[in-house]
Amino acid sequence: MTSVMRGITTWKKCWYSITGYPYNLDFDYGALSQLQHFSINNLGDPFIESNYGVHSRQFEVGVLDWFARLWELEKNEYWGYITNCGTEGNLHGILVGREVFPDGILYASRESHYSVFKAARMYRMECEKVDTLISGEIDCEDFKAKLLCHKDKPAIINVNIGTTVKGAVDDLDLVIQTLENLGFTHDRFYIHCDGALFGLMMPFVKRAPKVSFKKPIGSVSVSGHKFVGCPMPCGVQITRLGHINALSRNVEYLASRDATIMGSRNGHAPIFLWYTLNRKGYRGFQKEVQKCLRNAHYLKGRLRDTGIGAMLNELSSTVVFERPHDEEFVRKWQLACQGNIAHVVVMPNITIDKLDDFLNELIEQRAGWYKDGKLQSPCVASDIGKENCLCVLHK
Numbered sequence: 001m002t003s004v005m006r007g008i009t010t011w012k013k014c015w016y017s018i019t020g021y022p023y024n025l026d027f028d029y030g031a032l033s034q035l036q037h038f039s040i041n042n043l044g045d046p047f048i049e050s051n052y053g054v055h056s057r058q059f060e061v062g063v064l065d066w067f068a069r070l071w072e073l074e075k076n077e078y079w080g081y082i083t084n085c086g087t088e089g090n091l092h093g094i095l096v097g098r099e100v101f102p103d104g105i106l107y108a109s110r111e112s113h114y115s116v117f118k119a120a121r122m123y124r125m126e127c128e129k130v131d132t133l134i135s136g137e138i139d140c141e142d143f144k145a146k147l148l149c150h151k152d153k154p155a156i157i158n159v160n161i162g163t164t165v166k167g168a169v170d171d172l173d174l175v176i177q178t179l180e181n182l183g184f185t186h187d188r189f190y191i192h193c194d195g196a197l198f199g200l201m202m203p204f205v206k207r208a209p210k211v212s213f214k215k216p217i218g219s220v221s222v223s224g225h226k227f228v229g230c231p232m233p234c235g236v237q238i239t240r241l242g243h244i245n246a247l248s249r250n251v252e253y254l255a256s257r258d259a260t261i262m263g264s265r266n267g268h269a270p271i272f273l274w275y276t277l278n279r280k281g282y283r284g285f286q287k288e289v290q291k292c293l294r295n296a297h298y299l300k301g302r303l304r305d306t307g308i309g310a311m312l313n314e315l316s317s318t319v320v321f322e323r324p325h326d327e328e329f330v331r332k333w334q335l336a337c338q339g340n341i342a343h344v345v346v347m348p349n350i351t352i353d354k355l356d357d358f359l360n361e362l363i364e365q366r367a368g369w370y371k372d373g374k375l376q377s378p379c380v381a382s383d384i385g386k387e388n389c390l391c392v393l394h395k
C-alpha cells in the first residue's frame with residue numbers, strides 16, 4: 001500500500017505539469033466512483049446482447065450514436081465500438097479495408113502513427129510510405145506517383161487527422177481528388193481516417209475541412225483518453241455497417257458476433273465517455289478547443305519572441321520547437337522529442353499560468369546552455385522549415 005501511495009504522490013506531480021503527450025487531464029469523475037465495485041465487460045458486438053449480464057452496451061451505443069452524428073453517418077448505416085485505444089481503432093479500420101480489398105495496397109504518409117505500420121506487418125500487407133510536406137501533411141504529388149506504381153490494385157489509405165508529432169491534418173479532399181483523377185472509382189479505394197487526437201477537435205475549429213461519411217471514407221477512429229479525457233485508455237471506432245457484415249462471423253459461445261479486435265472489452269470506459277459527452281456537449285467541446293488553440297498560439301508566439309524556432313500548424317494545438325538541450329529538463333516537463341524537435345500538445349488542462357512557468361524555466365536554463373558560445377541551439381530548418389527556424393544560420 002505504501003508503494004501505491006508513493007505512486008500517487010509522483011503522479012500528482014506529473015499531473016500538474018505541462019506535457020508533450022496529448023492527454024486531457026482536466027476531469028472529475030467522482031460521481032462514478034461506485035463503478036469500481038463491478039467488473040463491467042462488453043465482450044463481443046455492442047449491438048448484439050451477449051449472455052453476460054454486467055455490461056454497459058446501452059452507454060456504449062449512446063457514445064457511438066454521438067460520434068456517428070458528429071461524422072454524419074445515419075444510425076442504421078453505421079457500426080462501431082469502444083476500443084481500448086486509438087491504436088486498436090487503426091488496427092480495426094485497416095483490417096476492414098483489407099477485408100474489403102484483400103489485394104489492396106496500404107498507403108500511409110511517413111509521419112503516420114507507428115500503429116499504422118504495425119497493422120501492415122500484422123496483416124502482411126504491402127505498404128507504400130508516402131512523403132510529407134514540411135507541415136507534416138501527406139504530399140499528394142508523391143501519393144500520386146506511388147499510386148501510379150500500383151494502378152491495377154485497389155488502394156487502402158490511412159489519412160491523418162492530426163499527426164502525432166506535428167499535429168498536421170492531411171488534406172482529405174485532395175487525397176480523394178488524387179484518387180479520382182487517376183481513375184480510382186469509389187469501389188476501388190478505402191480510406192481510414194486516424195483521428196486519434198484531432199478527430200474530436202477539428203469538428204469544432206472554424207473553417208476547418210470536414211471529416212464526414214458523406215465523403216467516400218470507410219472508417220474514422222479517435223482516442224477517448226486524449227481530448228475527451230478519461231481515467232483509462234480507450235477509443236472510438238466508427239465504420240459503415242455494410243463493411244462489417246462482410247467481415248464478421250457468429251460465435252455460439254458468446255451468443256454474439258465477432259467483429260471486434262479484442263474479445264473482452266472495458267465496460268467502464270463507455271460510461272466515462274458518455275458522462276463527459278453529456279456534461280460538455282458540442283458547446284463545451286467547442287469552447288475547450290478554442291481555448292486550446294488560443295493558448296497554443298500564445299506558446300508559439302512567446303517561444304519565437306525569445307528566439308526559439310517554433311511551428312504551429314493552422315488547425316492544430318501542437319507546438320513544435322527546438323529540442324531543449326538538457327534531458328533532465330525534457331523529462332521534468334514530459335516533453336515528447338524526435339531528433340532535433342520537441343513538442344507540447346496544448347490540452348484543456350494546460351493554462352497560461354502553466355505555460356508561463358514552463359517558458360520562464362526554459363528561457364532561464366537555455367541562457368545557461370548556450371551562454372559561452374561553445375554550444376549552439378540546434379537547426380530545425382529540415383524539420384519545420386527555414387522560415388520557422390531561428391538558429392544562427394536562419395535567424
Ligand SMILES: *Cc1c(COP(=O)(O)O)cnc(C)c1O
Binds near residue numbers: 223
Ligand atoms: C496517439 C495516437 C495514436 C494511438 O493512440 P493510442 O490511444 O495511444 O493507442 C494513433 N494515431 C495518432 C495520430 C496518435 O496521435
